[in-house]
Amino acid sequence: MGSVPTSASHFAALPTAPRDEIFALLGEFRRDTHPQRVNLGAGVYCDNDGEPFPLDVVRTVEKSMNEKADPHRHDYTPIEGDQEFLALARKFVFGDACDESRLTSVQTVSGSGANHVGARFLANTIRPRRVWLSAPTWANHELIWATVGVPVHFYPYYNAETRALDFAAMVETLEKEAEANDVIVLHACAHNPTGLDPTKEQWIVLGELCQRKGIFPFFDNAYQGFASGDPSIDAWAIRHFAQLQPPIEMCVAQSFSKNLGLYGHRAGAFHVVATGEGCTPAAKDAVTANLAQIIRSEYSVSPRYGSDIVKAVLGNKDLTRKWQAELHTMAGRIIAMRVCLYEELRRLGTPGSWTHIIDQIGMFSYTGLTPPEVTYLKEKFHIYIHSSGRISIAGLNTKNVKYVAAAIHAVRSDPSLVTSA
Known part of the structure; x- marks a missing residue:
């Protein structure tokens, strides 16, 4: 019996990926x-x-959940997520700034999952020529957009000499180089990593710029309520963009990791704001179906324990x-x-x-x-x-x-x- 031929491993020449x-x-x-x-x-x-x-309010909810011992507590959520959780999450982000008829939401694996599902969805649908990220930004932003095949460009943000936001350079770059259908990722509050946010007046300028040039805003909302202590103050930029006239389309990646301390439970959502000709209930259903298809192909359903806690807190005025x-x-x-x-x-x-x-x-x-x-x-x-x-x-x-x-x-x-x- 002859010897079994040997060959090199398929992975022998695999380059080492950088560690996080x-x-x-x-x-x-x-x-x-x-x-x-x-x-x-x-x-x-x-x-x-x-x-x-661990927040006291979270411990209160966990104790109640344990005592209740709901027999369905380990069931799958729907692919698109828990609708009660999503309705409360939408209200928390948008307040009364956006008509429900314009909003489509799905549950995600926290903010990272929301960013990735959103990036994949936009890459598949509006097919942007490029995405604009702040220089610097959260490291995962660049990785996420690279994995969906959208070229990454950077707009100036942090001035190392002044240790301040370089808003003039940011606007100048976007005015000169950004084009219609480009996506721009904006940090809703508490910019990571710099801790520098635009003022309300500067957010107004950015809203007008996106509206005029047809740039698609993608808000990453990871710290709402955790930045200033007031969720409404921290959501101001998102709500301003959602109320622009004429209205624009946009999206929001939302996380409850920081503001509820649910880091490992991965509670998040992705919201799409649609408008314009053809924005019908059928089109809204198609958005949900396309997002659900992405979710199904990647992780099927989102974890429910964290979203159950969020639902309990946001659904009770006292909590x-x-x-x-x-x-x-x-x-x-x-x-x-x-x-x-x-x-x-x-x-x-x-x-x-x-x-x-x-x-x-x-x-x-x-x-x-x-x-x-x-x-x-x-x-x-x-x-x-x-x-x-x-x-x-x-x-x-x-x-x-x-x-x-x-x-x-x-x-x-x-x-x-x-x-x-």
């Missing part, structure tokens, strides 16, 4: 046993003791009121930590300007720390930060903020490290 830096940092942090280690990489809210923060109080507390702690870090850096006389820390909003701050400084902070002080210099303010607390400030001061004062300050 945030999750890689989290892994390093978890393996670190240093008593003063600090995690400023992952976007997860922690309390003042650096511990996870909604208690939740919004907790949102206010979380947002307030983050704002307070920004002030503490800023004041401590000022007290130490740390080289550089640090006012951007208190000018920014939301979970993240673009500090201006350089990659060599970030590496030094990790190796010498066990402080874990993204290489871009982005820090998660939620990882700061009254017990570690002085340590972090002292470490930044030591790094920024070291002449052997090249900085951009």
Whole structure:
């Protein structure tokens, strides 16, 4: 009997895909046993003791769910999702700014799933020549749009010299280069990673620009209520675009990971706002059917535990009121930590300007720390930060903020490290 011929593996020459830096940092942090280690990489809210923060209102709902022991609690949701959850999620985003007849919604695997389902849907339907992303943006945006085959272009957003939003350059680029049917991804609030948002006046300019040029707005709404503490304030830009006259078509990817602390339960939704000639009930049904086909091909149905919690909170006025109080507390702690870090850096006389820390909003701050400084902070002080210099303010607390400030001061004062300050 002859020997079985051998051949090289199909995967022998497979190139290594880059690791996700945030999750890689989290892994390093978890393996670190240093008593003063600090995690400023992952976007997860922690309390003042650096511990996870399950919301009281979520625990109340979970207790009720456990006591009820609904025999259907493990059933599949429909492919398009739980309709009661979707109606409440729509209301939370749009308020009264958009007629229900214009809205189509499906449940998704949190915000990442909403972004991907939305990108695939638009790539299949309106077939944009390009998508415009902010420079910088959440890392997953570029990956998602690349996987659906839409060329990615970047519009200026962050000015490294001023540590501020470069709105003039953003508008100039979009005016000169963006074309009708292009998609533009906009962060509804608490821009990730910079923490810099347009003002209301600037949002009005962007709305007019999209309306006039026929650019399709795609809002990523990951932090509603978590940025300012007020969900209506954080939804202002979306609601403004939804009320433009003449109306425009747009979409929204929505996540409940941050504002309800449901990170691992993946509760989200994707909403399409349609308008114009041919926008009929039949066309709306076709949108739902096409979205459902994408969902079916990728993961069949969304997880229900997180959406059941969202449904219980948003469907009860008393629970909604208690939740919004907790949102206010979380947002307030983050704002307070920004002030503490800023004041401590000022007290130490740390080289550089640090006012951007208190000018920014939301979970993240673009500090201006350089990659060599970030590496030094990790190796010498066990402080874990993204290489871009982005820090998660939620990882700061009254017990570690002085340590972090002292470490930044030591790094920024070291002449052997090249900085951009």
